[in-house]
Amino acid sequence: MxxxxxxxxxxxxxxxxxxxxxxxxxxxxxxxxxxxxxxxxxxxxxxxxxxxxxxxxxxxxxxxxxxxMQPIIVEEPTTTQAIEILEQAKTIYEKFHQVSISSDAVKQAVLLSVRYIPDQFLPDKAFDLIDEAATICSTNGLGHVGKQEIAEVLKNKTGIPVTTILKGDKERLDGLKEKLSRRVKGQDEAVEAVVNAITVAQAGLQDQRKPLSSFMFLGTSGVGKTELALALAEGMFDDEDAIIRFDMSEYKQKGDITKLIGDRQTRTKGQLTEKIKQKPYSVILIDEVEKAHSEVVDLFLQVLDAGRLTDSTGRQVSFKNTIVIITTNIGSQKIIKQYELKGNFKKLTDRDKIQFEKSMTLELETKFRPEFLNRIEYKLIFNMLDEEVNKEIIVKQLSEIQERMKNKKLTLSYEESLVTYLLDVGTNIKDGARPLERVIKHKVLPLISKEFLNLSDPNQEYHFHLWVEGDAPDEYHREDKRKILFEVEAENTSFGEALFS
Structure with a gap:
């Protein structure tokens, strides 16, 4: 030289x-x-x-x-610059792999790598997508690399479904409110608040340094707090598994913070940081946060404030593409008392709502520091479940059973008497919808399952019809004499009737 x-x-x-x-x-x-x-x-x-x-x-x-040596800092190129770089360099990949790479594929590789691979840098991460997609196309005898091929490579890297990757922001938001409302009953205000917050985030108008949005769900047990988080994960990412869930009862000790970010001495990886590296676009559910140690709560304060965490290896993990949902049962007794005095939160006047929200904030401040509470963007109070909502939940759960029965060539119908019976024996103000689910599992599903296993021809299509007969308990009769009756028909021929109570 x-x-x-x-x-x-x-x-x-x-x-x-x-x-x-x-x-x-x-x-x-x-x-x-x-x-x-x-x-x-x-x-x-x-x-x-x-x-x-x-x-x-x-x-x-x-x-x-x-x-x-003269140090020169080379900044990461912008998306526009990265697209230009890839456009000029793609001929090298086309010649090597003997395929054509469209301009749409180049643009898609840059935009998707920015969105779904935040822990790497442009243009390398976009080049990797182009190279892998071209390799797959060449191996499979395909001569063209397009948007779909780039999305398939990204699916293999991140596990995010192709349909989600290719879906635009507007398409993703269309019908989100209806999707959430179908799964979560009686919480229209909370659903609307969540959809509005997500709309702001998808428009890019939220603080870019923080997570897409953050919520605290307040309410009694069984009113739909966790269900709304699951529904949001499915609505946004087409997959309930896009939710990363932490039960804070497992993080009560001071040293439990290492479970979340890892431990350098034992070389264990963090349950939180590693999952976010693998799925940067996720819904994070922090369940019953009041049970966590104060140091663990302070860790989430860093996530909410700066949108990032440093793991045990010193590597920064970005939370900017996550939706953080925190649930708590703090103030449950206050909500129940309010319901008994004035009805559901949604029925209060604006003035009463403001007063009640202030009282709930004071309740939260007895457990959490103001710095933590002030960094949560939305605090949503969930309604108690009244009779009308419980009926909707029963119909929803029976509809889910109907869908599962279709896979076994079975159909299900029922009369209003069944809904009334389940409503009477399966509702509890303090426990929300959870007793309903247990009653259906204990009284309806065993009935259908036992009869299905006894059917003579498992390949035949059968129809189950359910209703309830008998006297309900009143002020004179404490014993519930109601029983669930069912009838099974095959090819329009009724052949069985049984009792189940």
């Missing part, structure tokens, strides 16, 4: 590795000491590439070598 000075340019990738390379404890020259005299005399033209962290850790330790 010295002899051909002016004719060659030496490029060293991972430049920091020459510091100490080839050296020993006995004083032998390392690679860094060998190039320093040549560099000082200007006899060699050299460009080194390394990361800023590695430059600080290695190169700056050798002050003489640092003086002989």
């Amino acid at each position: 010295v002899e051909t000075k002016g004719e060659n340019l030496l490029f060293i990738d991972e430049f920091h590795t020459i510091v100490g390379a080839g050296g020993s404890d006995k004083g032998a020259l390392d690679a860094g000491n060998i190039v320093k005299p040549v560099l000082s005399r200007g006899e060699m033209q050299l460009i080194g590439a390394t990361t800023l962290d590695e430059f600080h850790e290695y190169v700056e330790q050798d002050r003489a070598l640092e003086r002989r």
